[in-house]
Amino acid sequence: MSFLTLENIAKSFGPRSILHNINLSLAAGEFVSIVGASASGKTTLVKIASGLQTADSGTVTVAGQTVTGFVAQAGMVFQNYSLLPWLSALENVRLAVEPAFPEWTPKQHTEQAMKYLDMVGLGKAALKTPAQLSGGMRQRVAIARAFAAEPRILFLDEPFGALDALTRATLQQELASLCRAAGRPVTVLMITNNIEEAILLSHRIHVLGRGPGATLSPSFAVEPDAVSLRHRLAEFLTSGAIAPRLIQEVA
Amino acid sequence: MKKTIANTLLSFVGIVLVLGLWSFISANVAPDLPSPVRTWEESRLYIMQPWEKRGEMDQGIGLMTAYSLFRVAKGFALALLIGTPLGFLLGSSPLFFRMFDPTIQILRPISPLAWLPLGLILFRQSEPAALFTIALCSMWPTVVNTMQGVRAIPQDYHNVAKVLRLSPWRKFTKIMLPATLPYMFSGYRLSLGIAWLVIVAAEMLTGTPGVGGFLWQEYNSLIYSHILLCILTIGIVGFILDRLMGFAEARLRAA
Numbered sequence: 001m002s003f004l005t006l007e008n009i010a011k012s013f014g015p016r017s018i019l020h021n022i023n024l025s026l027a028a029g030e031f032v033s034i035v036g037a038s039a040s041g042k043t044t045l046v047k048i049a050s051g052l053q054t055a056d057s058g059t060v061t062v063a064g065q066t067v068t069g070f071v072a073q074a075g076m077v078f079q080n081y082s083l084l085p086w087l088s089a090l091e092n093v094r095l096a097v098e099p100a101f102p103e104w105t106p107k108q109h110t111e112q113a114m115k116y117l118d119m120v121g122l123g124k125a126a127l128k129t130p131a132q133l134s135g136g137m138r139q140r141v142a143i144a145r146a147f148a149a150e151p152r153i154l155f156l157d158e159p160f161g162a163l164d165a166l167t168r169a170t171l172q173q174e175l176a177s178l179c180r181a182a183g184r185p186v187t188v189l190m191i192t193n194n195i196e197e198a199i200l201l202s203h204r205i206h207v208l209g210r211g212p213g214a215t216l217s218p219s220f221a222v223e224p225d226a227v228s229l230r231h232r233l234a235e236f237l238t239s240g241a242i243a244p245r246l247i248q249e250v251a
Numbered sequence: 252m253k254k255t256i257a258n259t260l261l262s263f264v265g266i267v268l269v270l271g272l273w274s275f276i277s278a279n280v281a282p283d284l285p286s287p288v289r290t291w292e293e294s295r296l297y298i299m300q301p302w303e304k305r306g307e308m309d310q311g312i313g314l315m316t317a318y319s320l321f322r323v324a325k326g327f328a329l330a331l332l333i334g335t336p337l338g339f340l341l342g343s344s345p346l347f348f349r350m351f352d353p354t355i356q357i358l359r360p361i362s363p364l365a366w367l368p369l370g371l372i373l374f375r376q377s378e379p380a381a382l383f384t385i386a387l388c389s390m391w392p393t394v395v396n397t398m399q400g401v402r403a404i405p406q407d408y409h410n411v412a413k414v415l416r417l418s419p420w421r422k423f424t425k426i427m428l429p430a431t432l433p434y435m436f437s438g439y440r441l442s443l444g445i446a447w448l449v450i451v452a453a454e455m456l457t458g459t460p461g462v463g464g465f466l467w468q469e470y471n472s473l474i475y476s477h478i479l480l481c482i483l484t485i486g487i488v489g490f491i492l493d494r495l496m497g498f499a500e501a502r503l504r505a506a
Contacts, residue, residue: 082407
């Protein structure tokens with residue numbers, strides 16, 4: 001059963017055709033990556049899939065319902081973090097928790113936000129503002145913000161694109177463990193320009209061709225063996241067995 | 252530190268030079284212009300007893316300034332109360348902007364001297380007419396800056412509001428307002444400057460007690476040194492107001 005479906009999506013900006021005949025389908029709990037070069041229309045695709053932008057033609061459905069406006073019970077992580085600089089890390093996460101759980105008390109909202117900040121290892125930095133945090137820490141806050149609302153589906157727009165390789169590897173691990181720890185199927189659509197990252201994290205990978213008028217390739221399934229091997233390798237690399245000090249400094 | 256001392260010394264030299272020019276003009280070119288020394292001697296009573304009330308239009312310079320400041324505060328508050336929401340509306344609604352921008356561009360350059368008679372006709376009393384004029388003339392920088400601030404909010408923040416499903420009120424208090432605040436304060440600073448310019452004209456025309464009213468009365472009484480006293484007071488108070496607003500603005504940007 002398909003949870004997220006894109007059918008015959010096309011989008012142009014003026015005379016420039018960006019996306020053409022895009023078809024995509026994600027089962028509930030599936031992690032699918034779209035790999036493409038920069039400026040190939042990846043961001044436009046994820047914005048259309050999430051309902052932030054409307055397509056010129058074609059339909060997007062989530063759980064059988066046509067998408068108009070941003071998808072309900074969905075989270076999004078942007079490449080440039082998009083944290084609000086005048087709010088602390090805790091307030092940034094809390095801002096997402098409040099509308100997601102309107103029936104909760106303010107204390108429960110704060111507890112939920114703190115729980116997810118702890119999960120990304122930022123419990124101690126909860127009261128710092130984004131300007132006081134490093135790039136990796138900011139993206140951790142953004143990931144905590146997306147997960148704290150307990151979404152059914154997550155859209156990740158080059159979430160680790162702005163980070164250095166080591167921080168990237170650590171955060172990839174954290175993302176994978178957050179998905180596993182969710183205790184319910186979280187469907188993820190990730191956009192990336194990094195093939196390694198796509199192989200490490202996803203079940204299936206599509207390649208978005210070069211624009212203008214980019215189309216999607218058929219999907220490549222990532223072999224389960226490859227996934228577990230990569231996981232073990234990455235876990236070993238980031239577990240602290242090699243250089244714990246180095247990784248801490250980066251984080 | 253060294254630079255601060257040099258700057259203080261230089262501004263002192265500048266003041267002395269201007270005082271010298273003033274003395275020269277009053278001694279050689281315009282005999283009606285009181286010299287700095289004469290201005291000081293004739294104004295002494297008003298400066299040394301700033302809170303003395305001898306009559307309706309014969310009060311210490313402190314009291315006169317206080318009347319003007321109080322009037323400006325009321326007019327300025329009115330300008331902010333009208334101008335800020337108007338700026339938000341114009342900034343967030345393209346329809347509203349297209350509808351009212353031409354009108355605003357026409358109203359903006361109108362002199363306070365033109366508004367005041369209309370205020371007197373509308374309110375039949377000098378005090379509300381003065382407030383009306385101050386508010387109408389000084390609100391435009393607030394309107395325009397707030398509008399530009401709202402427009403300058405990055406699309407990313409609008410997307411965040413959509414992704415987090417913020418209610419319109421939450422979006423306003425958590426995103427729009429904090430993002431616009433620095434622009435708003437630049438507008439407030441300019442508005443206060445204009446409000447202080449307008450007060451003098453408003454008081455001169457309505458003859459109410461205050462630095463502007465006092466200035467006009469002393470002109471009619473031929474006490475020219477008091478005109479200079481008023482001019483200097485207006486300048487110094489305006490300078491202090493601008494510095495205070497600049498300070499508040501800097502604090503806001505740093506936060």
